[in-house]
Amino acid sequence: MRLKGRAWKFGADVDTDRIIPARYLNTSDPVELAKHCMEDEDAGFAGKAAHGDMIVADKNFGCGSSREHAPIAIKAVGVSCVIAKSFARIFYRNSFNMGLPILESAEAVDAIDNADVVEVDMDSGEIYNVTKDARFKAKPIPPFMQELVNAGGLIESIKKKGLVR
Amino acid sequence: MSGQTITEKILAKHAGLKAVSPGELINAKIDIALGNDITAPIAIREFRKAGAKKVFNRDKVVLVPDHFTPNKDIKSAEQCKILREFAAEHKLTHFYDGGEVGVEHALLPEKGVVVPGDLVIGADSHTCTYGALGAFSTGVGSTDLAAVMITGELWFKVPETMKFVFSGKLGKWVSGKDLILHVIGEIGVDGALYRAMEFCGTAIEKLSIESRMALCNMAIEAGAKSGIIAPDAITRAYVEGRAERPFKCYASDKDAVYCDARDYDCSKIEPKVAFPHLPENTKNISEVGNIPIDQVVIGSCTNGRLEDLAIAAKLLKGKKTAKHTRLIIIPATPLIYAQAMKKGWFDIFLKAGAIISPPTCGPCLGGHMGILAAGERALATTNRNFVGRMGDPKSEVYLANPAVAAATAIKGRIAHPDEVA
Numbered sequence: 001m002r003l004k005g006r007a008w009k010f011g012a013d014v015d016t017d018r019i020i021p022a023r024y025l026n027t028s029d030p031v032e033l034a035k036h037c038m039e040d041e042d043a044g045f046a047g048k049a050a051h052g053d054m055i056v057a058d059k060n061f062g063c064g065s066s067r068e069h070a071p072i073a074i075k076a077v078g079v080s081c082v083i084a085k086s087f088a089r090i091f092y093r094n095s096f097n098m099g100l101p102i103l104e105s106a107e108a109v110d111a112i113d114n115a116d117v118v119e120v121d122m123d124s125g126e127i128y129n130v131t132k133d134a135r136f137k138a139k140p141i142p143p144f145m146q147e148l149v150n151a152g153g154l155i156e157s158i159k160k161k162g163l164v165r
Numbered sequence: 166m167s168g169q170t171i172t173e174k175i176l177a178k179h180a181g182l183k184a185v186s187p188g189e190l191i192n193a194k195i196d197i198a199l200g201n202d203i204t205a206p207i208a209i210r211e212f213r214k215a216g217a218k219k220v221f222n223r224d225k226v227v228l229v230p231d232h233f234t235p236n237k238d239i240k241s242a243e244q245c246k247i248l249r250e251f252a253a254e255h256k257l258t259h260f261y262d263g264g265e266v267g268v269e270h271a272l273l274p275e276k277g278v279v280v281p282g283d284l285v286i287g288a289d290s291h292t293c294t295y296g297a298l299g300a301f302s303t304g305v306g307s308t309d310l311a312a313v314m315i316t317g318e319l320w321f322k323v324p325e326t327m328k329f330v331f332s333g334k335l336g337k338w339v340s341g342k343d344l345i346l347h348v349i350g351e352i353g354v355d356g357a358l359y360r361a362m363e364f365c366g367t368a369i370e371k372l373s374i375e376s377r378m379a380l381c382n383m384a385i386e387a388g389a390k391s392g393i394i395a396p397d398a399i400t401r402a403y404v405e406g407r408a409e410r411p412f413k414c415y416a417s418d419k420d421a422v423y424c425d426a427r428d429y430d431c432s433k434i435e436p437k438v439a440f441p442h443l444p445e446n447t448k449n450i451s452e453v454g455n456i457p458i459d460q461v462v463i464g465s466c467t468n469g470r471l472e473d474l475a476i477a478a479k480l481l482k483g484k485k486t487a488k489h490t491r492l493i494i495i496p497a498t499p500l501i502y503a504q505a506m507k508k509g510w511f512d513i514f515l516k517a518g519a520i521i522s523p524p525t526c527g528p529c530l531g532g533h534m535g536i537l538a539a540g541e542r543a544l545a546t547t548n549r550n551f552v553g554r555m556g557d558p559k560s561e562v563y564l565a566n567p568a569v570a571a572a573t574a575i576k577g578r579i580a581h582p583d584e585v586a
């Protein structure tokens with residue numbers, strides 16, 4: 001899978017309340033959630049981000065609550081993937097479970113500026129900063145997680161295993 | 166072979182293995198799977214989408230609509246309705262509605278639904294609270310919850326364990342909340358990322374079960390997968406009489422392997438205040454300075470238990486909250502509510518000018534029942550002070566223990582409990 005888009009750069013410890021504020025959690029409708037994606041971090045982000053754009057963030061992205069509304073909102077707003085120095089544990093798990101591509105690379109994050117055009121090859125883990133003509137390798141995705149992605153997420157994988165009664 | 170930590174033992178047992186080691190991927194059987202009115206609707210949607218007909222075990226799937234209840238608006242009423250209908254359809258044993266609702270992580274231990282030795286997952290990050298009983302419990306997402314509702318199992322990566330050893334006597338106003346704020350202040354909000362935090366030492370052995378719950382509750386605020394305390398006599402005294410099932414007490418082996426170990430002398434730890442906008446921005450109460458506060462909240466899955474209300478009642482007795490400061494007290498469960506009322510604390514709270522809320526998450530996540538306007542400042546006994554956590558993105562939240570909260574409500578600025586005691 002190849003992805004391409006403009007980078008939206010964010011700082012460290014972006015918590016799930018900033019990705020999707022709790023005041024909007026009285027619904028789980030992806031379209032509704034997308035309207036408020038990153039609102040408290042960058043008001044109007046939902047209107048500005050183009051389909052395929054990427055979120056590029058410092059360490060511990062997605063810390064805080066377990067709300068799957070966070071990766072859902074990011075996906076529904078059209079963001080193609082998130083590149084961060086590191087991810088909070090539940091956000092990492094949720095992203096794989098529901099199919100939001102995420103990559104870890106401290107070097108890439110440091111070398112990508114806001115609005116740079118970035119290409120990502122999810123299969124090889126290569127991150128290419130088109131604007132600056134620089135290439136980086138993301139931390140490899142563990143084989144087990146890769147299996148989940150290939151199966152189409154956690155629910156599809158248990159379906160394939162015949163575990164749904 | 167080296168020894169195992171309590172976390173490794175519980176995971177191994179539930180995976181049907183003799184032993185496990187950090188980094189290993191396992192599939193484990195789940196004792197309790199929890200969802201709330203925010204996370205369960207998505208799990209139920211996934212459950213139905215997968216074509217599942219039956220939950221794996223109606224005793225083990227627990228639904229607690231506690232966040233936006235009593236329903237704050239039409240949308241949240243619809244979310245709760247999804248839970249209610251699902252609970253009826255699958256005849257769930259543990260569904261708490263109306264006057265039975267309490268904040269989930271206070272309610273489940275109180276009802277004996279989670280017990281020592283359990284493997285618990287919850288689609289709520291503060292599921293780590295049950296580590297206080299010696300259970301392995303961790304927060305997951307809604308899709309994980311759906312998978313467990315269908316299969317009764319879930320994949321885990323066995324975490325490394327960090328050991329936190331507390332010795333010495335706790336100061337007068339110091340509680341489990343201060344110990345964990347102290348640790349987070351030191352290691353940061355990702356200081357225990359992907360890891361289990363094990364709390365032990367002579368000070369932990371004397372800590373009340375409620376303080377232990379506050380301590381384990383905020384393990385997630387250090388990025389941890391779980392927090393845990395080995396069960397002892399205090400745990401047994403709490404669990405016996407309420408446990409719904411037989412339980413098993415595990416302990417770490419003497420030669421268990423830890424990726425990190427830290428020692429703390431509790432006599433040197435002061436009450437802590439976490440400044441906006443991260444729980445790691447901690448200061449000692451003596452270094453806080455003059456910070457006026459518009460609203461004080463005493464409640465939540467961190468500090469809304471009887472012990473917490475007792476401290477508040479003690480300090481508020483015969484006193485009034487400052488004119489410009491609103492005090493909201495939220496007993497975490499119906500039982501705590503009834504006990505506090507019976508003890509006469511409601512009189513104290515009401516005379517002090519406090520608002521007493523029914524059990525709910527309410528303002529803790531900026532849901533309802535006490536939302537902040539732009540520029541307003543709250544001090545809360547809750548666990549997160551992220552941007553906009555309690556209302557407008559331009560509002561602020563400070564975190565502290567219930568004694569500091571009560572003193573702050575009286576003084577109208579962040580205050581040391583000694584100032585009002």
Ligand code: SF4
Pocket residue numbers: 232268269270289291465466467525526529530547548
């Ligand atoms: S009280 Fe606050 S932290 Fe605890 S479960 Fe409710 S919203 Fe989450």
